[in-house]
Amino acid sequence: MSAFLALVVKDVRQLLRDPKTMLMVLLMPIIVMALFVAGYGGGGGEVPIAVVDLDGGKISWQLIDFLRNVGDFRVDYFASTPEKGEMLVKKGKVYATLIIPEGFSEDVLLGRKTRVELIIDSSYAHISELIWEALNAAVQEFQRKVSEKYNTFSITVNKRTVYGPQVTRVENFVPVVMGILLHLVPMSLIAVSISRERERRTFEQLIVTPINSSDIIMSKLLAYALITISDMVVTLWVSVELFNVRVKGSFLDLLIVSSIMLLCSLSLGLLISVVSKNQLQAYQTAIFLFIPSMLFTGFLTPVELLSGEVRLISKLLPLYYFLRTFRNIQLRGWTLYETIYEVEVLAFQTIFFLLLSIKLLKLRVE
Amino acid sequence: MIYAVEATKLTKYFGSFKAVDSIDLKVRKGEIFGLLGPNGAGKTTTIRMILGLLKPSAGTVKVFGVDVAKNRKEVLKITGYMPQRFSLYEDLTTEENLRLFASLYGLKGRDLDERVGELLDEFQLREYRYRLAGKLSGGTKQRLALAVALVHKPRLLIVDEPTAGVDPPIRRYFWEYFRKLRQEGVTILVTTHYMDEAENCDRLALMNRGKIVAHGTPQGIKRLAYGGDIVELYTERRALLYLKSFDGVKTILNKDVKDGVLRVKVLVDDASDRLVPIVKNLEEKGVKVLRANQVFVSLEDAFIKLTVGD
Ligand SMILES: Nc1ncnc2c1ncn2[C@@H]1O[C@H](COP(=O)(O)OP(=O)(O)O)[C@@H](O)[C@H]1O
Ligand SMILES: [Mg+2]
Numbered sequence: 001m002s003a004f005l006a007l008v009v010k011d012v013r014q015l016l017r018d019p020k021t022m023l024m025v026l027l028m029p030i031i032v033m034a035l036f037v038a039g040y041g042g043g044g045g046e047v048p049i050a051v052v053d054l055d056g057g058k059i060s061w062q063l064i065d066f067l068r069n070v071g072d073f074r075v076d077y078f079a080s081t082p083e084k085g086e087m088l089v090k091k092g093k094v095y096a097t098l099i100i101p102e103g104f105s106e107d108v109l110l111g112r113k114t115r116v117e118l119i120i121d122s123s124y125a126h127i128s129e130l131i132w133e134a135l136n137a138a139v140q141e142f143q144r145k146v147s148e149k150y151n152t153f154s155i156t157v158n159k160r161t162v163y164g165p166q167v168t169r170v171e172n173f174v175p176v177v178m179g180i181l182l183h184l185v186p187m188s189l190i191a192v193s194i195s196r197e198r199e200r201r202t203f204e205q206l207i208v209t210p211i212n213s214s215d216i217i218m219s220k221l222l223a224y225a226l227i228t229i230s231d232m233v234v235t236l237w238v239s240v241e242l243f244n245v246r247v248k249g250s251f252l253d254l255l256i257v258s259s260i261m262l263l264c265s266l267s268l269g270l271l272i273s274v275v276s277k278n279q280l281q282a283y284q285t286a287i288f289l290f291i292p293s294m295l296f297t298g299f300l301t302p303v304e305l306l307s308g309e310v311r312l313i314s315k316l317l318p319l320y321y322f323l324r325t326f327r328n329i330q331l332r333g334w335t336l337y338e339t340i341y342e343v344e345v346l347a348f349q350t351i352f353f354l355l356l357s358i359k360l361l362k363l364r365v366e
Numbered sequence: 367m368i369y370a371v372e373a374t375k376l377t378k379y380f381g382s383f384k385a386v387d388s389i390d391l392k393v394r395k396g397e398i399f400g401l402l403g404p405n406g407a408g409k410t411t412t413i414r415m416i417l418g419l420l421k422p423s424a425g426t427v428k429v430f431g432v433d434v435a436k437n438r439k440e441v442l443k444i445t446g447y448m449p450q451r452f453s454l455y456e457d458l459t460t461e462e463n464l465r466l467f468a469s470l471y472g473l474k475g476r477d478l479d480e481r482v483g484e485l486l487d488e489f490q491l492r493e494y495r496y497r498l499a500g501k502l503s504g505g506t507k508q509r510l511a512l513a514v515a516l517v518h519k520p521r522l523l524i525v526d527e528p529t530a531g532v533d534p535p536i537r538r539y540f541w542e543y544f545r546k547l548r549q550e551g552v553t554i555l556v557t558t559h560y561m562d563e564a565e566n567c568d569r570l571a572l573m574n575r576g577k578i579v580a581h582g583t584p585q586g587i588k589r590l591a592y593g594g595d596i597v598e599l600y601t602e603r604r605a606l607l608y609l610k611s612f613d614g615v616k617t618i619l620n621k622d623v624k625d626g627v628l629r630v631k632v633l634v635d636d637a638s639d640r641l642v643p644i645v646k647n648l649e650e651k652g653v654k655v656l657r658a659n660q661v662f663v664s665l666e667d668a669f670i671k672l673t674v675g676d
Binding site: 001002003005006007009010014017018200201202204205207208209211363364365366 | 420438442451455456
């Protein structure tokens with residue numbers, strides 16, 4: 001066995017024999033499932049919306065029917081006035097209300113320009129953006145179909161945003177869970193790995209053998225990845241199979257970006273490990289780094305609502321890129337190729353953290 | 367001449383504290399070299415600099431002619447190290463530790479299996495092979511640590527206080543083992559703060575407060591401390607008339623007379639050369655010598671004498 005593989009085997013063994021690590025690794029999927037049960041708002045994969053049909057004509061009914069059949073939306077309420085429709089959004093009953101104005105059918109039949117209005121809940125920027133895109137697409141599709149039968153006409157969609165209460169929905173929830181699972185947990189686990197060897201003095205015996213600092217860094221990366229990757233797969237599987245989380249894109253793509261994120265978190269954790277004086281400091285640094293990740297990457301608050309300076313910080317944090325890619329694939333159905341920029345940034349950050357760790361890890365006991 | 371270890375003007379500061387102060391060390395090939403000194407003298411720091419574990423503040427180290435600062439890996443390949451405190455993986459078994467370090471030193475396949483088997487037998491570790499290292503007794507831990515240090519058959523073995531806090535039988539075992547290794551051509555650099563143990567070394571360096579206060583053979587160091595060997599004679603008073611004029615006699619240290627017998631301690635340059643001629647010369651002059659012997663001086667006494675006023 002090569003020195004590198006021997007080190008991987010050694011680290012895996014040590015992790016498997018460490019009760020604290022194993023408790024964390026085994027408990028994680030269970031905690032995640034509990035979070036799902038607690039956070040699961042029901043309602044399946046369709047986005048609930050309300051409709052205010054001021055027109056009441058034939059074409060407006062066709063539009064509503066069309067939207068119902070697209071599969072993305074579920075019309076939960078019909079409101080009689082735009083004000084009532086807006087209240088439904090503000091109360092969080094629906095994500096959006098579509099207002100079809102008076103004279104809509106007439107406009108269409110006469111081939112005139114017309115419009116509809118959409119009131120969107122922007123508490124979740126990514127969801128409102130998706131609804132906006134999906135509704136626009138649906139309306140354009142509707143327009144194309146109907147134009148074949150009647151005269152050519154055009155519909156514009158006017159958007160108005162309001163803030164509703166932050167309704168927990170399982171789609172929102174998955175990236176958050178994955179963020180904790182793929183960022184905080186692996187980062188803090190591996191962050192103490194080198195200080196622990198220093199504190200137990202095993203580092204001194206280890207580095208009098210003719211190995212390189214890259215052997216140490218890369219073997220730890222691989223060992224910790226092997227131990228933590230099962231949690232990631234289990235969690236994704238649980239989300240999709242047991243909680244019917246819709247993944248519009250490919251599941252394989254999600255696995256790939258999640259794996260890259262895992263490696264990136266481990267690399268950042270290793271960097272912390274290399275520069276920390278002791279285990280306590282390493283833990284604190286890992287948790288301290290997770291706070292801006294939680295606040296500034298769209299984890300809790302949409303990045304779009306943050307100020308300019310804070311958004312600059314966001315763009316330094318791996319979790320920001322991961323959450324974007326993840327949502328692009330999960331909610332928008334993009335392929336890996338379509339969201340390749342974020343994937344590249346993540347991969348670049350991973351390599352950067354690794355090279356820096358290798359460079360900074362001194363094979364000395366000072 | 368290429369030395370096994372050659373340190374020149376080696377210095378280490380921790381902040382403004384000088385833990386090792388410009389020391390020179392020359393360890394010859396194939397000898398047991400002892401670095402002797404009380405706790406805090408700077409022995410561990412010196413050893414760590416020799417292994418490249420600490421960066422010297424000044425000075426250089428060569429191991430078998432190879433500069434540690436420039437080519438540390440080459441040095442590590444031919445050097446085994448047993449640290450002062452147990453530093454193996456306590457959550458790995460005896461055998462897992464041995465196999466891990468064998469792999470790290472580049473052993474593979476059959477060679478690795480064979481070497482690990484040899485060491486398990488050599489150090490009586492076979493019955494503990496599946497036991498976690500953390501669960502071994504003190505003596506067994508020490509044997510395992512030595513086995514790991516020797517896993518790649520190093521030319522130089524560096525051992526930091528192998529006998530500190532262990533039972534006398536294990537101390538004896540270690541020194542016997544070092545002599546056996548020396549016979550196989552291994553050079554051994556060992557530190558200790560037990561002065562009595564240091565008598566086992568071929569040559570010594572006495573260290574105190576970061577400085578080397580003396581070096582040489584155990585006997586050489588004692589001579590240095592006293593300015594020569596001490597010889598004790600039980601003889602007649604008349605001996606005093608002649609003693610000072612004999613070759614090699616430096617001075618008379620003390621004398622007393624009891625029941626008409628003179629007991630005198632004489633400092634000579636070399637007891638093994640001078641003792642017999644002194645007795646012969648006295649008897650030629652008709653002075654009866656009842657008893658003559660070299661006085662045993664402990665290294666501890668020598669050390670105290672050498673460090674007084676430091
Ligand atoms: N990493 C360190 N930082 C600061 N002081 C140290 C460090 N290592 C050792 N020392 C100090 O250097 C001196 C020599 O220590 P050491 O080499 O361990 O002595 P010895 O091995 O002879 O007992 C001691 O006073 C010790 O406190
Ligand atoms: Mg020491």
